[in-house]
Structure formats: structure tokens, C-alpha cells
Amino acid sequence: MPGMDESWLSDATLVEQVKAGDQAAYRLLVERHYPMALRIAGRVLGTREEAEDAVQETFLKLWRASDRYDASRGTFKAWIGRVVVNHCLDRRRALKPVAALDVVGEMADDGPTPEDAAMAASRGATVAAAMDQLPPRQRAVLALFYGEGHSMLEVAEMLELNVKAVESLLSRGRAGLRQALEPLRGEMSV
């Protein structure tokens, strides 16, 4: 219902309203979940352009096919996370492997001083380059578990995998990252 304060409504309720064509409900869902979707997409795909495209496609799909979401099968957050990861993996398959680090520039504003910011950006660039060497599925699991702080069960639900498979992807992803970063350990001074 346009004009009403719907910010307290649950995701499931908002999706029901979106199914009926309610754009205000859609806006709330986008505002709630777009940042998370972009964080995941950015970490899986590596470039802002690709990540933004994947997230926009994800949310257009939400508008066009919101009836695909079934609240009885899990939370909306897990569903939208799964859709964005799947979009990213599809895109990643079509992409040539590139050492794309355009996200690193955004880190420059994060430090309290220019020196700190520069150091953080440098460490970020090193980690991003190491991540770029990992298979996309491992990146996705690392992004969800370490980046978003989801539990293994939540990651398993999002990716429709069993917990053992998630644990294996986490383990291999972490081992790959260690292998890539170990030679640079001294330089990173983290």
C-alpha cells in the first residue's frame, strides 16, 4: 500500500506484496538487500561493472518472477543470495580470467589517515589478486562465510549444498589463499 510505512514488514510479507505488483514493497526489498548482493557479487566477480550488472539482473528477476520465491523453503535473504551467486557463477563462466581489482580504489577512503588508507588499499589489492586465482565457487563460499559472516548451515542453504561440501570448499579456498599469500607474508605486514 503506497504511502504507508512498510519498513517494519518482514521480507516474506514484502515479497507477497511484490507479487501483487507493489512497487513500494519492491523498493524496500531492494534497499534492504542490494548492498549485500553487491558485496557478494563484487567479491565473486572482481569488477564493479560485472558485479552491478549481476545484481541488477538479480533484482529485475525478483520483480519479474517473484513467485519463484517460496517462503516455506527458506528466508528471502538466503534466496536472493542464491540467485545472485548463481548469476555471478554464470557470468564468471563466460568471462576470461582477469586480474580485475577496480574495487581496490574504493578502499582508499577507509583508513583514518592517508598512509593507513594506502596501506589498506595495498593489502586489499594483494588479497584481491590472490582471490582472483581461486575458482569462483570457492570465492563465493569464502565471501559468504568470512565476508558476510554466514554460518556453514546458512551457506549450505544459500548454495543448495550439503554442509560437508561447504566445509570442503572453505578448506580448499583457504588453502589456496594461503598458498598464494604465503610468499608475500612479510610484505603484507598485516
Added chain:
Amino acid sequence: MTDRTRIDECLATFGADLTRWPAEEAAAARALGDDTALAVRRADEAWLDAALSDWPVMKADPTRIEALLARVEALPAVPVNAPAASSTSWATTFRQRYWLTGGAMLAVAASIAAVLLIAPPRQATPVTLTDEAALSMVFSTEQSEGWSEGWM
């Protein structure tokens, strides 16, 4: 029972922060107390945890969100879920296709049966075979000659 090998696996998988571990393994690790080897391993994994926290993250650009919302506003409101329109699930589609395919196969089978029943049975044309013709079908001249040479 959690053994040291499993604790090592957990360190290598979940990192040094025990709050991210499965509860049983975390409890077992805590129970080890001031275990030096474990402390060394945890410090090593903490380094990788710190590196992971430096993984750059993208921040949402409000103008892109507004662009998306404007794009959706421009779409017709009515055909939301239009392509899938319908609350047709894959199961429904499968059933529909199943019945359609079954119907088509039945129609084909009925046509074949009708053709077989209605069409008069084809009569085999009687062939009158002379002795010579019958022998030439069995033995050619060349074969006969070859045999003769071989046997004789």
C-alpha cells in the same frame, strides 16, 4: 570425541576464531586450555583471518539503485510474473506435456491399427519356378566350375 586431527582441520577451514567453528569442535579446542601447539597454529591462522578481512568490498552506489527502481517503475505493473505467469510450476508443465505426449502417441497407435485392420491383406503372388530357374538360384555357373575343380 574430537581428536587433534579434527581440530587441525577446523583451524585450516574456519580459522582461528573459535566462535565460527562447529560447537562440538570449538568446545574440544577450548578444553585443551594452554596448549602450546594449538596456540602456535591459531596464531598462524589468525594471520590468514586478518588477510581475509582485508578482502576489498564494494559499496552500493545509490544512483545505481535508483536507476534500477526507475527501470522497474517503467515496466508494466500488471504482467508481474507474466512469463511464468501463471503460477504454473514445472510439475504442472510436466504433467501437461506428459498428457499431450501420451495423447499424441495414442493417436499414432490408433492410426496404425486402423490402417492394418482396414487395408486388405496383401496376397502373395504365386511364382511358378522351373527346375532350371531354381538350380540357377542356388548354383551359379562359376561356383559350380570352381567346385568341380576343387573336388575333382
